[in-house]
Amino acid sequence: MEGSKRTEPRIFKIIVVGDSNVGKTCLTYRFVEERFPSNTEATIGVDFREKRVQVDTEIIRLQIWDTAGQERFRKSMVSHYYRNAAAVIFVYDVTCEQSFRNIPKWITEADQHILHTDVPRLLVGTKNDLESQEVIRQRAQRFADANFLPLFEVSAKSESSQSQINAIFLTVAHKLKQQKPLIPKPPGQPVMIEWEEDSRSSCCG
C-alpha cells in the first residue's frame, strides 16, 4: 500500500569555496554548530559536517564540505571535491578586496568541474561586522546579478546573524528539495552545456 512507500533520507553535498582566510570554516561552523569557533587554524585539507534541515515535511541532510582556500591547493586539490556537489557556495571577505576579485576564478573553476547545469550557487560576503568594508554592497550586488548568484552578506561572529546564515543554507535546501535524489552521473554521458552557462563563464572570466 502507499503508506509503505519509503525513500532513503536524502543527503546533499554542498561545497564551500573561496580564498584563504575569508571565513569558510567559521561560516559552516556557525551554521552547523550554531556558534563561532573559538580558534581556527587554516583548513589544510577538506573537512565536512552534516546538518539536518527540515524543508516542508521532509528532513534532508546537508553535508557541507569546507575546503582549503590556499592557492597551493586550489588547482590540484579542491577540484576533486566538486564531483557530485549539489550546490556551491562562493565566499569572499567584505574587508578584503582581493578575495572578491578572485571570485570569478572560483566560478570559472566550478564551471569546469560541475557537469550539471542546475547546481545552485550562492555568493556570500563574510565579516560584514567589521568596519573596514572594502567591497561595497552595491558593487557585490551588481556582480552577483550579472552572474545569477543570490548574494548574502553575513558575519559568522555575531549571534544575530545566525538566522541569516541559516537562511543561506535553507535557501539551498529548498532548491535542492525540488531535485531528484542524488544519483552520481554515469560516466560517458554527454555533458550538457546550456547557453546561459556559457555566457556566465565568459562574463566573469
Added chain:
Amino acid sequence: MRKIRRKIINSGTGKSDSYSKAVGTDSPGIERIRPSRAPPGQPISEESSSEPADDRQLLDYYLTKRKSEYSSPCDVNLLAGSFNVNGKEPKEALDHWLLRQNETPDIIVIGIQELQLDADAYFSEYVNAKESEKYQKCQESWKTSVMLALQKYNRPFQLIVDERLVGMYIMIFCSERIKPAISKVDTANVGCGLMGTFGNKGACSVSLKIHETSFCFVTSHLAAHQNAIKKRNQDYESIRHRTVFRERLRILDHERVFWLGDLNYRLDIPNDDVRFICQGDDISSLLPADQLHAEMNAGKIFKGFHEAPITFKPTYKFDSGTNNYDSSPKNRIPAYTDRILWLTKEPDSVECLSYSSHPSITISDHKPISACFRVRTEQINKQIYYSVYKEVTSWLDKHENELIPQVAVSSKAIDFGKLKFLERATANIQLQNTGKTPAQFQIIDSKVFSPDRDVYEAFNSNIGLSIDPNKGILPPDSGDASICTISFDLNINKEVVSKFNFGVKQGGNYVNPLDDLILILKLRNGPDHYITLSGDWTYSAFGMPFIALTHSFFKDVSISSLEYPATSLVLNQLVKAECSSSNSPSEQNFHPPAFYVLLNHIVNHGFMERQLFQINGDPDEVRAIIDTIDAEEVVGNLESLPGSVASVAEVLLLFLNSNPFPIIPYTHFELCTDLVDDHNLCKSMIEKLDLRSQNIFQYLIMFLKEVLKHGKINGCTSEFLAGLFSRCILRPQITLKNREKADLEKRKSVQFVRQFLNEDESSLI
C-alpha cells in the same frame, strides 16, 4: 520554521479542505471531509510519497520522549456508539442512542454492523456491488438518520470520514471546535469472513490524530455462534495484524484505540438462567459467564484493553420491534455481543463516563450501545516544540558529526631540509585519533586521488619517497594506541635524481618535485588532510645529461648556484645546442669534469685493481666522492678524489646510470639495434651523432678497451663490461612490457657495445 511545523500538524486537514472544496459536499449542512490519502485515480499526495524514512523516525522517537516538555493535556469528550442493525432501515429516531443531555461530545464515533444482509453484498469487492443502488441506499439512510439525531445537539457536527466494508460501517463526526485539531486521517478495512477474506465479517478502521495524540477507531463484526470462540479470537488477531494504515501504522501503534462492535462473544450459562436474571435489575451474576471477559482474562485477546463495568442487560437477541428476547425456534441465549473497549498507552488518560445500551430502540434484533469518554490528548506549544525540536536535531547532528572520524596531525608541512644525491632524508609526523570512532587512514598521492572512491591504490611515489606506514587504523580513546608515528623517507637515488635536477613542470614553471606532490591523509568516511613536502635541492652533476655538463654554458656558471627557475634556462640551452649544427672546436673536446675526473682516477689507479667494477665501494667513501664532485672541488685537481678504486668505480657507474639520457640518443636506438650485425654501419651511425655525443662515446669506449687490456689482472671481460656499460650507452626510451622482447633489446644493446670493445685499435678514428 514555525510555519513549516504548523504545516505538518495540519497537513491532513489542510489537504482535505482543499479536496472537499474541489469535489463539493455530499449533504447540505454537513461538510464532508475525505481522508487525506489520495483517492484512487488521484496522484498520490506529495506528503505520502516523500515521507522521509529512518531519519524522520529517529527524530520522532526523540521528540516523543520529550513530549511532556512541549505538550499540554487537553481533554476531549468522545461518544462511541455501536449498533448491529440486522439489515434494517432506520425507521425510528436514534436520539436515545446518540443524544446526551449533560455532556456534549467533541467527537462521535458510530460503528454499524449488518448494514446489509444480502448475500451478494458479501461479494462487494468482487462484483463491484458498491455501485449498486441498494448498497449505497442503506448506507445513506443510516448516515442521514445519524445526522438527524446529531443535529439536535447545540453545536453542529461534521462528518470527518466514513469507511464501509459490506455490512460494517464506521462514521466519525466532530464538532467545529475540535476540527482544526484533527489530522492524518486515514482508513483501512479487513475482511475475515468466508475464506478468511470476505467482507461479511471483519473490521473497518479509522486512524487519525487529535492534537498530537494518535487515535484508532475500529468497528468489527466477529464470527457468530455460541461456540465459535476460537474463530472470534482468530478474527481479532487477523484484524489486528492485517489492518495497516499509512506509514505502516497498525491499530495497536496508536496512543488511543477504541474498538466497538458486534464482537459476538456469548454467555456460557443456561438459557433459562440468563432470561431469569434478565427479568431483574441486577445482572452482575451474568458477567462471570461472559466469553469475552474469560478470553481477555486468559490473555488470549484484546491484551491491555479496558471495558467499563457492564450494568445493562444483554443486547442480543431480541424479537425485532420489541424488547423481548428471542422467541423464535432458534431460541438464542441472550448475550453481550455488542461491546466497546479501549486501549491507551498512558494510564488514566481515558475515563469512561457512561456505558449503556438503549433498549427503547427496537428496529434490530440487537440493541444499540454507547459509551461516553473523557480522553486526554496532547496539545503542542509550538514555540516550546520548536526549541525542543532544534535541540533534538542539534543533538542528533552532533552525534552524527562525532561519528565522523577525526585525527590530529602533528604537522602538515614536512621539511626535509637540505637534500643530497643518495642521502636519505627522514621526517616524522604523528597522528592521533581525536574522534570517537576508529579512524581508518591512508596516505595517498593527489595524482591518484578521487574523493568518490573508498579504496585507493597504495602510495606509489616516483620521486624516491616512501611512507611507513601509509595506512592503518587508529582506535579512539586508547592512549598510545590511538597515536601513530608516520615516517617519510626520501631517498634521491640514481633513478630519480634527474627529476630533482630538472624539476617537474607545473603550469609553465619547473618546480621541485616535492612541491608538485601533495599528499592526502584520507580518513575513511572522514575529512581529508593535506600534507605538503619541502626540501632544499641544489644541482648535482649526477642526474644531468652529458650534453648539459659539456655545454659551454656551464663553463662559466657554477652548477650548484642554479635554482629551480633556472631549469628552463638549462633546457633552453639544450634545445639551442641540439638545433645549432655548429660545434665549435673548443666545445668538441670538452668532457664533463666529473666524468673526466672519475675516468682519470681509474686510468691512473685502477687498471691493475683486482675485481675492478666487481666489488662494492665503501659507503662513506662513495658519499665523500659524491660530495667532492658536487662541490666541484675536483675541477683542476685531478688527484683529489678520496677513497679506494672500488669506491670510485662505483661512483662512476652511479654517474653514468643516473644520466637521464643514454649517450646515443633514444631516437637512434632502433637503428643501432637493427644494424648490430654490421660493425661498419654501426660505426657510421656513431659518426652521424653530434660531436659531443661522439666524443663521450669514443672516450668511454677507449677507456673500456684500456680496462680490457688489463683484463687478466682486473678480471674484466668484454662481455662483462659491455653488459655493465651498455645501459648508459644505448637503451630504448620505453622498456617493453613483454619480457622476451625486452631481453632481446637488451642483448642487442650489449652486442652493439661489445663489438666496439672487440674491434682493432687501428680501426678507431
